[in-house]
Amino acid sequence: MRFAGIDVGTTSVKGLVIDETGTVVAEAEASYPLSTPRPGWAEQDPEDWWRATQQVLAELRGAGGAPIDGIGLTGQMHGLVVLGADDEPLRPAILWNDGRSQPQCDAVEARVGVERLVALSGNRALAGFTAPKLVWLAENEPETFEKIRHVLLPKDYVRFRLTGERVTDVADASGTLLLDVGARAWSPELLEVFGADAAWLPRVVESPEVSGYTQDGVPVAAGAGDQAAGALGMGVVDEQGPASIVLGTSGVVFAARDQYAPDPEGRLHAFCHAVPGAWHVMGVELSAAGALRWLRDATGGAEFGTLTAEAARWEPGVEGLRFAPYLSGERTPHADANVRAAFLGLDLRHDRGALTRAVLEGVAQGLADGWDLIDPKPTIGRFSGGGARSALWTDIVAATLDVPLERTASEAGAAFGAALLGGVAAGAFATVQDAVAACVHPTARTEPDPDLAAAYAQQRASFRALYPALKAADGQA
Template sequence: IGFSGQMHGLVVLDGDGKVLRPAILWNDQRTVREAAEIEERVGLARLIELTGNRALTGFTAPKLLWLRRNEPDVYARIRHVLLPKDYVRYRLTGERAIDAADASGTLLFDVRRRAWSEEVCAALEIPPEWLPPAHESTEVAGAGDQAAAALGVGVAHAGPASVVLGTSGVVFAALPAYAHDELARLHVFCHAVPNTWHAMGVMLSAAGSASWLRSVLGGEPAELDAEAAAWQPGAEGLLFAPYLAGERTPHPDPDARGAFVGLTARHDRGALWRAMLEGVAFGLRDSLELLRELGADPQVGRASGGGARSELWLLIVASALRLPLELTESEEGSAFGAALLAGVRAGAFADAEDAVARCVRVRRRIEPEWDYEEGYARFRHLYPTLKELR
């Protein structure tokens, strides 16, 4: 059985392996104070150097510090720390373990060395014996969802990028060698392929923006797409800032806010829908540009996620990224990637690259069609302008 799991969540156990409290998940934002404390204790530059990331509220370590401050009785009883998928494995096998890809999202892992960071644990006063042994994903340790999903669409090495139009939006690229962004505008994690790394930009409201706008406007997605297609690219100057739940890349700001800018009396439901699709595409472009600065040079993107069911959105994203997009036969990216990794350990494949070569098939390719450079240039002014208005 191969596992993929949501990253960053915290499950705490006592000495008998009993859960001490409900899990605190990746999207929980209660740890703003603790994230700042981590950057102060370790030093921001040193934290980024060791973990490839700055301290964001969604990560695991801030949750542990929150428990220490707010639930000291629970904290005093902790003997084991697991991530959600690893707790499921523990219940199935009785074995505590984690993979390097998922461990990368804890802020307690030395991403370059692919091992727990004694320095970070000491600075945060977190006992390292609480942490499970770390393995490579091909040892049937599973993988974080994004690493597994990328493998499931064929991103096993530097080359294609994974472009995910899920509730959040992700642009993911395997790196030719370990590197990190000194400003931590990108996440850098261990890949599920042994001894490789990846970087990814994450926007918090991709298909989430579509779900929200549909709840406001009404209508079925196909109906809204048809109305949006009646508008020319740019929707006569209408822009959408997709910061409905704060943002991560390239603006690590939980207080970022969304907006429509440039509304006129001519704009209708279709124009709003098109501007939203384009705004999300521009947010993904922000991530792609940072990946290129870090040394990734994808020539094609492999699209997945619920938003990839929209023909119009795929064409908009391909055009905004100036990157052809491909769809693979399997639509179950994370689960498929986890199955491929389990297949490596079971002997069905020689390694992860062999699994991808034999099992991942491209079924469609979408070429860029429209020029969005002027619109993207205008979009890049939205975040700083909106920030000044708070």
């Protein structure tokens, strides 16, 4: 049997097909544009997602000759897709990285209180989330708001076009601020807070459940948001197992939880997991490998391998040079969209390699801000993302978090986890855990170097002092 995973991302739809051992037998990708009509805004045409999905599925079905027996969906979280009475989008989708609704978030937290909001939703009100976008729409485009008949997330719009069903899963729905995450159901109280009509919302189910069928009868699993699906693809399924640590454009620390236990201050996200009856906590660093990409572009465009080779010539700590990685603001633990990055401690001796090493270390320390909040801590991390391909950065992260880091045989990310869910929906595996046991295979392992870990532990205090110092310098303390 073969199972497809479809990942509706911010820049493209990525798809793959795996067999019952987890071997990737086909891959395809189709890209589309991102619109930024104003500073801080990010929008896309949902029809672009559907066209790309059709292209990817056609390529996957034509590869290898064997049929696809199940499909799982994943994709960018938090995006707002609003449909009218004719089931057509009323406007472009407002995406996860759109910050226009920050005033609405501030107003909601002031009215409801952070403690009550976190107790219900597991999270603070962030501009990236779905519900604040609805409030923005009501206040700024009331004529559009009045026409809303359905609200969908990005991958769920693709599901609707694929199966005709309006369904979402508990993991992706957790990022809307409309779900009672502990009860795994839409919250009447949150719906009232954000002015949403329950009739607009899709049916919410567990991630491996069959949500509908394609025209040719292939079952489509409910799926999950990209972080939960990606963690599933890394084998992160329960509290006793490994954590997922992602060093992509953003950085993520992700741990499964057997019980719903949100951080009272909302510093960590608390979402339903793609594993039925489980939850997860997650810390997000907004600029991770993206910070290294910025440095590369700002210093002449050298290859990443050249930059990290130059960084390796410097000792840990870079003679007091520190980098605060807040190029796009920060989410965990500060929830501050306005703070910005900085180098501190620059000296005439510091060269491009020193700047690079400081970025590698600053990003690792930013990951540690989230890791420090996870309790109990997993004893192993499964490491993925573009930054995980660097041996030096892997050593730095392992030492900073003081945890062994494992790689897995597949680096296909969220699409791989979605394909596992497709396998459960197709009946090849009885449970998500069975799918993971059959298909997720750890390979390389990096142990934290004790001397390096000790050096970075000594630097924690100086790194943690950067954020309040930057806020004070900006007059916001």
